[in-house]
Amino acid sequence: MKVTREELAAFADGELDFERHVEVERAVAADPDLERAAAAHRALRAGLSTHYAPILDEPVPEHLRTLLQRKGSVIDLDKRRQSRSTTRFNVPRWAWIAGPALAASLVLALFIPRDTVSERYAGGQIAAALDDQLVATQSADAPVRVLLSFRDRSGDYCRAYSAVDQAGIACKDAQGWRMIEHFDDAKTAGSEYRQAGAASAELMRLAQEMTIGPALDAAQESEARDKYWKKEP
């Protein structure tokens, strides 16, 4: 039986249909030259994939990642933080603020976006944390951690938070902390697994879209709390 060069290569790649594969397999087993040739094809494939594999482990250049960060990220924020920012993976620039909180939440959790939060207000533990906790001074094991605070385009104070089973962004208005974005634990849905860090990263991105200025620093945050997060008239 004749085996063409194309067939031998396809055989080595596992591309022949079953019937033909079995025939070629027999022919290869019976002919030392064919056997050597098939082995050479396989060795070449293994050699090439080994040769190029290290590229996968190299860090992807920052400018390529930056292209994929959400539109609407704030340019002057970018400049301000260039020296301080250590963007890794898909955690956007604001992550340096939330870094400690992200580290503290290296727990696998299941988050999916909720679509029913439009006019909801934070209650209980979340609202209390948003009222009182400061990013700089909150305790490491606080059940609700505030990731950062900022002002949205209308000047309202907004805060991103994360807890064991939920995370989100809420902005203060006359009624309370209005939830802008809210992810919560969705074990029952079970379809989408995301790391807690990924939800936090997503919140950072959304926060960047909502604001025009930098995030509040510790002093500004403390001052805002003392004014009960009311925006200046």
Next chain:
Amino acid sequence: MKGRKTLSIGFEDGVLALLPRLRRFAIGLSRNPVDGDDLCQMTIERALSRRESYEPGTRLDSWMYRIMRNLWIDERRASRRRSQTFVSEEAGAFIGAAGAQDAAAELGDVDRAMASLPDDQREAVLLVMVEGYTYREAAGIVGCPVGTLNSRLVRGRDALLARLGGTV
């Protein structure tokens, strides 16, 4: 609204997750990391500007590879035109050849052997033997019949085996 948002998050994160593989393909095609990353950048920009033409639920990787491969072919054609002009007008072929030789000397055996392949064969070899696509998937990315892909692949392979022998 939820659907739209989920979709757009998925697109950017999807491309982000593909970046290491896209870089590998780009560096393989263009034969050096600097040009490879340029190609990667062009590919990302093109993909973002054409994201509407990506059909959700289809394979994002094949879509991205196709964009990259087409950009690279365009670039190769343009640079071939440039170098033809250069050689005929300036008679600078020797300078070019010397430069190319120096560059080649720094490459390893595999890189040199890959660089010696015609573009269409190198592309086929990379897609199947490095990126792990089936012949059919690779043909879809290149935009040629499966038989054509197969024969380019075999010619590329034979050339590599002849050059590298058992050293790979």
